[in-house]
Amino acid sequence: MPLNAKATQEFVPIKEVRDGVIVLKDGGLRAIVLANSVNLSLKSDDEQKATILQFQSFINTLDFAVQISIQSRRLDIRPYLLLLEERVKIQNEPLLKLQTKEYIEFIRNFTDSVAIMTKSFFVIIPYTHTVLKSDSGIFKRLFGGKSKEGVRLAQQEDFEEKRSQLEERVSVIQQGLSRCGIKSAELGTEEIVEVFYKVFNPGEVEGKIKLE
Template sequence: MADTETQAVNTQPVSPTKGKVTQKASKDGSNSTLRFLPIAEIHDDTVVLKDGTVRGVMEVTSVNFSLKSEAEQNSIIYSYQQFLNALEFPIQIYIRSKKLDLDDYIAKLSEVADQQPNPLLKNQTLEYIQFVSKLIEYADIMEKKFYVIIPYDLTESSTKKGLFRLFLDTINPDDSIAKYKERVRRFSTMKKGLQQRMNIAQAKLESCGLQTRILSTKELISLYYSVYNPITSMSQKLKEANVNQTKKQ
């Protein structure tokens, strides 16, 4: 995930459409501030930024540290220390809290109720659906997820760019055909390097007793859509989750 993924962005919502994620054109025809987002494409379980660098995202489980014995706590601390010491590249840890979304779960229960031949069981299922819906509405239940973002750059040039180049990238954030061709040419090599880093991080985190899972293309698009559109994403679901690419129109 790019360094700017958690900053507030006042922009038109991303419109979920089949085959790609695009921005809605404003009424006056002006460019949306979405053009300032660093993401160029999302495909092959990888986030590709406009500067040509790539990102992989892992979802990581948590452990209830306070319920562990002292010996178990020391073991976890030591394993995590080993994980940090083994890193030869930067990582980003992203913790996200959001309201629990059980729409898919409720939809499945509704299908079960519709197909239930037993009137008593059908009525009980409908009552349970109503109970869960009211509980979520009034209890405001939150869920917390943890992500580790791994970057990769062939030249690790993010700190080697001159100030003038960084200034130009800031004032001219638009994508271009030249940038796109360069990303395509480098992607295969970048993907291999990123995968090696992801494997290292996974192995070390799992030694801490944590479970890890690399996000797929669909999951990456859904994650970024909800991060950049926190309000819209609650009412306008990204139904076309088979999107395989994000790009500027």
């Protein structure tokens, strides 16, 4: 009996990534904020308590749900090794050239035996609103079911309105994180695509997205 295999894309709820916003198939919007980590072990007991209480207060003040995702990846050390090898080629001092070669070999052996992991912390911020469809009654009444340009403009206006509401939530999240001593940055379109590329291609070794 033949199997009707479905494309992976059919199982992904994402319709498109547009202007730094994820548009879902059900009309919902999502934004992604990249946050750095805070090493509590380097803080005093009082500082730890203050940070935890501030974060607790921040979470309790939210009137919408958020999702926190942590991605662990093996760090790709190859670009760094290639850079060192290029420097070996232009190094004229024999002793420095030898030391650099030994250092390259040490790094290569070390990373082969120990997996160096990098972690990325993401906050996914949602906004869901009534979806306006081109064949809905409101569009038919407004445009008589004829003006495609009118429908397109109305859909664009609806998107911008929802995006504005989403950006307000992003601002709330970033301000709350800042009060906890956590730096953050909202991801743009290319960075969001990169995140999902890594999710769906876990076998590939990549570097981490960096905060400016």
